[in-house]
Each structure stands twice: as C-alpha cells, then as structure tokens.
Amino acid sequence: MQLRLAPWALLAVAAMWGISFVWMKDILDQQDVYSFLTSRFLVAAAAMILLKPKVLKAFNKELVFKGLIVGMALGSGYIFQTLGLERTTPAITGFITGLYVVFTPLLASIFLKERLTLAMWGYVLLAVIGLGILSVKGWSVGLGEIFVLISAVLFAIHIILLGSWSKNFDAYALTVMQLIGCALLSAIPASINGYVAPPDMQVWGVIIFTAIFATAIAFVIQTWSQARISTTKVAVILTMEVVFAALFSFMYGMEPFTLRLALGGTCVLIAMLAIVQPRVSTPRTN
Numbered sequence: 001m002q003l004r005l006a007p008w009a010l011l012a013v014a015a016m017w018g019i020s021f022v023w024m025k026d027i028l029d030q031q032d033v034y035s036f037l038t039s040r041f042l043v044a045a046a047a048m049i050l051l052k053p054k055v056l057k058a059f060n061k062e063l064v065f066k067g068l069i070v071g072m073a074l075g076s077g078y079i080f081q082t083l084g085l086e087r088t089t090p091a092i093t094g095f096i097t098g099l100y101v102v103f104t105p106l107l108a109s110i111f112l113k114e115r116l117t118l119a120m121w122g123y124v125l126l127a128v129i130g131l132g133i134l135s136v137k138g139w140s141v142g143l144g145e146i147f148v149l150i151s152a153v154l155f156a157i158h159i160i161l162l163g164s165w166s167k168n169f170d171a172y173a174l175t176v177m178q179l180i181g182c183a184l185l186s187a188i189p190a191s192i193n194g195y196v197a198p199p200d201m202q203v204w205g206v207i208i209f210t211a212i213f214a215t216a217i218a219f220v221i222q223t224w225s226q227a228r229i230s231t232t233k234v235a236v237i238l239t240m241e242v243v244f245a246a247l248f249s250f251m252y253g254m255e256p257f258t259l260r261l262a263l264g265g266t267c268v269l270i271a272m273l274a275i276v277q278p279r280v281s282t283p284r285t286n
Helices: 002-025 033-051 053-058 061-085 090-097 100-112 118-135 143-168 171-193 201-226 231-238 240-251 259-276
Strands: none
Touching: 002 201, 002 231, 002 240, 033 053, 033 061, 033 171, 033 201, 053 171, 061 143, 061 171, 090 143, 100 118, 100 143, 100 231, 118 231, 118 259, 143 171, 143 201, 143 231, 171 201, 201 231, 231 240, 231 259, 240 259
C-alpha cells in the first residue's frame, strides 16, 4: 500500500512546488531571493519543531551530520539556480534545472548501483523532451546556463543522498535537519547582502505557504517516499513541477494556453504515468 501511495504523494509535492513558483514571482521584487529563502526555511524548520517538539530527541550525531549535508546540497542547488536565473531567462532556467532527471539516474547507477532498464531511460528521455518543449524558445550558453547546470547536478545529488540515507532515519527528523541546513546556507549570502525582512502580509502569506506546504510537508513526503521507491522514479515524477507551474500560470492568466504547453505537458505526463505503473513480473516456468 505504501509503495503504491508514494508516487502519488510525490505528485502532490510537484503540484505544491508548481503553484508556489507562480506565487513567488509576485513577491520577489519586494524581498530578495536569499532573504526569502532564509525566511522560508527558518519558518519551515521552526514550525516542524513547534508541531512536534519530541523530534529533537531523535537527533543524534549521525542524523545531524547527514541531515545537514543533504540540506547543504539542496540549499546550494537553490543558490546556484538563483544565480543562473539572474543571468538567463526563466524558460531556460526551468529546462536546465529539469535536467536533474538525467543526472539522477546517472549518479544512482554509479553510487547506488541502481539497475536502469532501457524502458526507464526511455521515460527519462521523454521527460527531457517534454521539458524542452515546455521551456526552450531560444538558446545560448553563458555563465547563467552554467550556474543552472550546476544547480541541476546539486538537486540530483540531493535526491541521491535522500535515496541512500532516508531508510536509516526518521523522515520527520531528517527533514528538520535538511531545512536547518538550507536556512544556514541561505543565511550566508543574505547576511552579506543585508537581510531584508518580509515587508507586508502578502509576502508573509507566500512565505508561510511555501514554508509549511511547499517545504515542510513537501520534504517530509519526499524523504518518506524515497525510502520506498527508486531515485530515478522520484526524479521523473518531480519533473511534473514544470507542468504544474505552466498550468497554474495559465489559470492565473500569466500566460496563454498554447500547443507548446499541451505537447510538452503531455510528454512529461506520459513519462510520469509510465514510470509509476507497477511492473508485473513474468512467472518463471521450470
């Protein structure tokens, strides 16, 4: 039952990330990205600790160490993605970030010894094609694209680390340490540039939503799911974030519904549905 639930729980995470991306675009001109990320991760970690104070008793040296490493990988991904976004277009940023769906199975095959079938690679390729149709209108390679490519590798490393370590720890406690690691890392550039507090209730509303739903709940679900399904499946399912972002953007009147949106979204959706289907093993004959 848990094995069947995990992919659909991850799909809910992708939906939360997709809508949060649309809402964040409205407030990032009021609070810089590093201050926003620091606020988001601090609020998320604090909320989880307040909701379940006993989680602190689950902390030990190994969990704290590995949780911070996972959090640093995730936080670094966000920072490099932001640096790239400042230097290239959102569409290209979205596509290159989505390439973690390629890096994840590559790294998983090397470090986790996960066996990847030809069909699995086909689903990964289909997801990449869908991301490209959704995102790419023009192309140039510069420093911004390199920064975003680094972020895609870091997001893949985050998925790999979770896939390797999530089975050994309580999902809730490991998530709290991830968020603390993200907050500490985001606070470094925020403090250098000067932390900007949320200026009004609109910004606070987005911070609270992204902290509680798109961060605390989302990463608990991701950590729990990765103890149950392969890292490659996780990566392909999470590419639905781009589809949801485009869909919510259309619903909010931020962009029109186009053939490109329909084709790209369909490719990613087919890849996601194919990869989450349970495999029926052929009975052996003696």
